[in-house]
Structure formats: structure tokens, C-alpha cells
Amino acid sequence: MRFMFIVKTASQAGPTPALMEAMHAMAEREVKAGRMIADGGLMPRDAGAEVAVRKRKLTVTDGPFAETREVIGGFAMFELPDMAAAIESAREFMALHVAHLPDWEGVCEVRQVAGSQVELIRGGGR
Secondary structure, eight states, X not given: OEEEEEEEEXXXXXXXXXXXXXXXXXXXXXXXXXXXXXXXXXXXGGGOEEEEEETTEEEEEESOXXXXXXXXXXXXXXXXXXXHHHHHHHHHHHHHHHHHOTTOXXXXXXXXXXXXXXHHHHTOOO
């Protein structure tokens, strides 16, 4: 089963070097085990754009945007046997933040991927 982890926080501060090192060690282990298939940190919202549909019209808005309570700081994709394994992996990842950024607060949303057009087109039949 494929899962996406979406990390959200109100903090604008990036990870410390120690946290980056700990996350890298976890990622290296997960990639070598064949469980982690993609990941990435996201640039600040102000560096992005929004493409929206409102009243049947497409609009494009470049950043900066109005302040939001939470921002998506990064994501990861995993191939894991079930939701319990995904939650355990997310708990381990979030525990790294507790250990290295004691005042940090955030959420790791764990979502199962329902299907993939890419896999279907490539013949994987997901």
C-alpha cells in the first residue's frame, strides 16, 4: 500500500542541522529497505503560485499569499504493508522533531494513496 505523509507546521523556521542529519539517517534506512519512494521539503508559499477554478474561470495568483495558520513543509511517499506500519513510521519521524526541536509543533498527516494514473499508464495497474 502506498502512503503519503504531509508535514504541516505553523513554524517558519527550517530544520536544524542536527534534525536534518537525523532525518537523513532515517530516510537512508527507509530508502535502502525499499519503503521510502519519494520525499521533499517545500519552498515557502511566497515562492509559489496558486492555480484556482472559481465560477468556471481559471485564475493564477503568484505569492506572496495571505498568512495561514499552517503551512505544508514537506512530504514523503512510502510503500508499506498497512496503515499501522504507516502510523508507526510517522511517529518515528515526528519523534525526531521532538528530540531536536523541543518547542516545535506540527502535524504529520498520513494518507493512503487511492490510485495512480502514472502506475496505470506504466502498466502497474494501481
